[in-house]
Amino acid sequence: DTGVSQNPRHKITKRGQNVTFRCDPISEHNRLYWYRQTLGQGPEFLTYFQNEAQLEKSRLLSDRFSAERPKGSFSTLEIQRTEQGDSAMYLCASSGRWGTDTQYFGPGTRLTVL
Amino acid sequence: AQTVTQSQPEMSVQEAETVTLSCTYDTSESDYYLFWYKQPPSRQMILVIRQEAYKQQNATENRFSVNFQKAAKSFSLKISDSQLGDAAMYFCAYSSDFTGNQFYFGTGTSLTVIP
Numbered sequence: 001d002t003g004v005s006q007n008p009r010h011k012i013t014k015r016g017q018n019v020t021f022r023c024d025p026i027s028e029h030n031r032l033y034w035y036r037q038t039l040g041q042g043p044e045f046l047t048y049f050q051n052e053a054q055l056e057k058s059r060l061l062s063d064r065f066s067a068e069r070p071k072g073s074f075s076t077l078e079i080q081r082t083e084q085g086d087s088a089m090y091l092c093a094s095s096g097r098w099g100t101d102t103q104y105f106g107p108g109t110r111l112t113v114l
Numbered sequence: 115a116q117t118v119t120q121s122q123p124e125m126s127v128q129e130a131e132t133v134t135l136s137c138t139y140d141t142s143e144s145d146y147y148l149f150w151y152k153q154p155p156s157r158q159m160i161l162v163i164r165q166e167a168y169k170q171q172n173a174t175e176n177r178f179s180v181n182f183q184k185a186a187k188s189f190s191l192k193i194s195d196s197q198l199g200d201a202a203m204y205f206c207a208y209s210s211d212f213t214g215n216q217f218y219f220g221t222g223t224s225l226t227v228i229p
Contacts, residue, residue, distance in 0.1 A: 033217075041221055042207075042221050043217070044219070056216065102161050102164055108158065
């Protein structure tokens, strides 16, 4: 078990471009979460999956954001037409069966939009 | 919505001393879970300690312990015998089966350990 991994670790893009991040959860975990963390703030919930089903989305997740988890394994988070306000650390976490199980976090993907 | 408040943006402690980080939360639920996570600089967030609200006994993990006051909605973290490796941002988090399975985090407390 190597923990939760995220790629890339850093992404610099120009405003208006599309970006995609990947998260590989701990293998036996069926729940996967995405959070956004800006400087000086705690992580804010974006969305979560149970297996391949996306069960909840935050109002922070505008229509420019889309997340998938095909086959209930890895997940991708895509941001279309990036804006400078999208610059943040995007964190992925996974947990076991129950929503209140401990969430294990990946190292995050730091996005900078120029 | 549930809110988690950490009123101490920064704290410092002398090595080997004890420090307490504060956390309060707002909820109308009776059953929930509370967590403390540690985020070292440029490193990933790791769990420090977890508390179930239905348990009266305060959780303890080696040098880390909590003071859980359910009526006061307070959940403080005590770090004993502080070590240089304890320096990090500490986040308090709340979760329950009724919050849509998401964690609510506070804004964090940056802990500095002075040699």
